[in-house]
Amino acid sequence: MLKKTLLVLFLFGVLLPGGCATNPVTGKNELMLVSSAQELQIGTQYAPEVEKQMEGRIANRTIQNYVSGVGQSIAAVSHMPDLDFQYIAVNHESVNAMALPGGHIFITRGMLENLTTEAQLASILAHETVHVTARHSAAAMSRQIGIDLILSAATNEKTPAGVVNIAQMGTQLIGLKYSREHEHESDTFGLDYMVMAGYDPAGMVEMMEILQQQSTRRKIEFFSTHPNPANRKESIIERMAANVYPQNLKTGRKDYKKYVLDNL
Numbered sequence: 001m002l003k004k005t006l007l008v009l010f011l012f013g014v015l016l017p018g019g020c021a022t023n024p025v026t027g028k029n030e031l032m033l034v035s036s037a038q039e040l041q042i043g044t045q046y047a048p049e050v051e052k053q054m055e056g057r058i059a060n061r062t063i064q065n066y067v068s069g070v071g072q073s074i075a076a077v078s079h080m081p082d083l084d085f086q087y088i089a090v091n092h093e094s095v096n097a098m099a100l101p102g103g104h105i106f107i108t109r110g111m112l113e114n115l116t117t118e119a120q121l122a123s124i125l126a127h128e129t130v131h132v133t134a135r136h137s138a139a140a141m142s143r144q145i146g147i148d149l150i151l152s153a154a155t156n157e158k159t160p161a162g163v164v165n166i167a168q169m170g171t172q173l174i175g176l177k178y179s180r181e182h183e184h185e186s187d188t189f190g191l192d193y194m195v196m197a198g199y200d201p202a203g204m205v206e207m208m209e210i211l212q213q214q215s216t217r218r219k220i221e222f223f224s225t226h227p228n229p230a231n232r233k234e235s236i237i238e239r240m241a242a243n244v245y246p247q248n249l250k251t252g253r254k255d256y257k258k259y260v261l262d263n264l
């Protein structure tokens with residue numbers, strides 16, 4: 001029955017918004033109910049709302065250019081180098097990062113303050129970039145909310161009671177949870193991306209350690225949407241041991257901490 005359904009969906013794929021498609025990152029053939037055009041539409045319609053709910057962009061141009069520069073070096077080596085990725089630093093105090101389909105990636109002031117090297121920053125941005133290129137965020141949205149609902153809410157500025165508006169939908173999008181498998185993919189392919197961009201993969205291990213330490217001090221929003229960093233750290237170390245990554249990769253600018261704190 002499932003096979004038949006899949007076959008029908010495949011045959012009529014041209015008429016559907018999504019259809020069966022090969023995942024560009026994993027190479028797996030999977031059912032995609034969201035088209036690339038819809039992904040871009042969602043990203044464009046909701047990026048301003050997500051930004052607003054994360055207390056707006058950090059005003060300092062230096063910090064935006066810095067985050068964007070590191071992000072773009074990762075986007076360039078990703079599976080979607082032609083997508084218009086945007087890496088945006090937002091004012092929220094939480095230790096968090098998130099991705100919208102279509103390539104808007106947000107990192108919070110709280111996260112920037114708690115990292116200690118540029119390679120750690122690259123690891124977070126690389127992880128979020130994979131959520132876009134492997135189409136995780138689109139999959140999570142279609143599974144947990146429904147694409148039609150997301151697209152219709154974007155046009156409902158003033159809505160009757162019971163109908164979701166763009167602000168409520170924005171909150172739901174920020175709180176989207178990824179599956180354990182998708183998180184694992186983002187860690188492993190994110191590791192590849194940061195290495196291809198020239199960064200020392202040890203930065204991702206350190207980033208997990210920082211998140212772990214933070215979790216004992218305060219509730220981290222990143223954990224409400226991401227699995228435990230201790231388990232993730234172990235599989236990252238395994239991946240590093242199994243792969244022959246080049247040696248002496250960069251950690252980035254030596255004065256990361258001072259540079260970021262001076263410009264936040």
Ligand SMILES: [Zn+2]
Nearest residue numbers: 178183186226
């Ligand atoms: Zn993630």
